[in-house]
Amino acid sequence: MDTVIKLTDVSLKRDGHWLLRDINWHIKKHENWVLYGLNGAGKTALLNMLCAYYFPTIGNVTVLGSVFGRDYLAEELRKKIGIVSARLQQKLYPADTAYEIVLSGAFASIGLYDKPTEAMRQKAIDLLKDLHCLEYADRAYETLSQGERQRILIARALMANPELLILDEPTTGLDFLARERLLEALTSINRWENAPTLLYVTHHVEEILPIFTHTLLLKKGNVFATGKTEDVIQTKNLSELFDCEVIVKWENGRATLRKK
Template identity: 55%
Template structure:
């Protein structure tokens, strides 16, 4: 079991921002987590990464039970997290290659000498992400889409068992968005691929590789299950409180207002 949440609740500033969360993720599954702004998506990610601990319920991530087995830093070594908050912590002068290398050292910036094996792995991951051509460019010169590719390559440096992508297409134009989604799909087919949690508020980003979907609304699980059971007009209309029309192209869902 990769993730097991049992009746989990999280309080911030006297308010339940997550409430009664029951959810399991098994090995071999990839999940899309869908919710509008304020639904609790970020709080859930912080909980899974041991930045927050629950006020109620039991949390188990990668075989570690919170409150007994969990030291945050140790758990996060097995989790690759890509978020805007993390990206903002990097020095703009660092090159894309240096930033990917830093993932192997679990540091913000390079303060140790990487091994030859780490250097080769960083180059390989840059190629997987289609980012090798700008490996030596400074991070600040890269477009948002290019930066996201670099950050995902960095997250893969330590062979994480769980890869969390927090709204990775935010701020991207259509071409950059589709290019990044292609890379996410490619990661899911890698040998020994990590379990992927892909967080979004866009239904069309639920790629065919995502076997399951969790709908999060107002801090609670609205519905969860296999994508074929979640992606239907009736359920999505209720979830969004809006009558929507659902269509599929190349096994990807698209919705519009009826």
């Protein structure tokens, strides 16, 4: 399957308001994407649609081979998608250990109620090692730093071998070092055999890694620009996106942004 996500002429109306209009977007396998836009641009609405929480009002949506409204089951589709988000973090039980939270990802449950197999336990340990979390595996989630919590959420999301991993502003609240450690972890994951397609949601260009091959700019519910990241994240595009003159500079595969 070459297509991971395909949206064709998609619009979304909720409570009498158009949240998304005329979205056309095609993500192919072996591409990693950034979804970039200011607060209120429609990023959350778009993610909710990709995860089958919203149906398009107009248009066609295909995610991981499932055509919305025809041949998919929402719960089955969601099992193929790993999500790291602030909303998920708020639902977790703070007294659970980091190891228990990672294990719960095998069952897509909040809390660990089923008995994990030995293979699941070993996979959780391997993920904790890979993401440099093993040293605090037995600590309660509530005692971890924000950076440690985010890496645990990534490990949890990877427990079910997702085909698509969505990271919704995962560096919110992190200091510089914690942010860079998390971004390094994503670079490492991308090297794995059968690595999931990554969709990284942000409004900070400094977080856009070289592994993110393509970018979609979203403005007021519309696609503002889309294409290869280094072509899209440029001074002209972002000045028009923000309605404010800014300067984008690229160095060593990373961009910086400042007001002109």
